[in-house]
Amino acid sequence: MSLRHKVEGMTDQVTDTEPDIPGKPTSASRTTLSHIMTHNDTNLLGTVHGGVIMKLVDDAAGAVAGRHSGGPAVTASMDEMAFLEPVRVGDLVHVKAQVNWTGRTSMEVGVRVLAERWNESAPPTQVGSAYLVFAAVDADGKPRRVPPVMPETDRDRRRCQEAQIRRTHRLARRRAIRELREKRAAEGFED
8 A cells, every 4th residue: 555545544533542642832843944036946937936835835834744743744635725926036935834733643734925025124925825734654654643733822723723624624525526436437437
């Protein structure tokens, strides 16, 4: 079974036989990754390529997931990646990430992307955001438990509640797609 299938098949239901893991506050793993955008980062329009921003988002989220879980964590999904403004060469990009929610072996990391001119003192502008789900894995690539996240502020509590809604929607969407594919297969359709 591949790591992809292991991650997709994971459950976040905690069983009574598993020992409790002490929780960690949101601030314990929160981080910011900053990077100056250069000509190497541009697309055909002369602005920074969305894939460059997505890699920075994944890098920052991965660092947060690894810090929170205390070891390796792999990207299981990225959703709701929104590009709000173009990023230009010479922009100093700040990628801010934190754990919003934790399950048994997975965690949602919320990311905000801000940009400011490298040589100006104007406040940064939000240029993007994303939500990623990470699965904590052991040395053999098998899922491992993660500490519960302990929201510290009203904003953290709101983010945790919103993350639970997104999780419910992700699971419902996955279930609906699987059921549709099974129905089509039973009717003799090949995809």
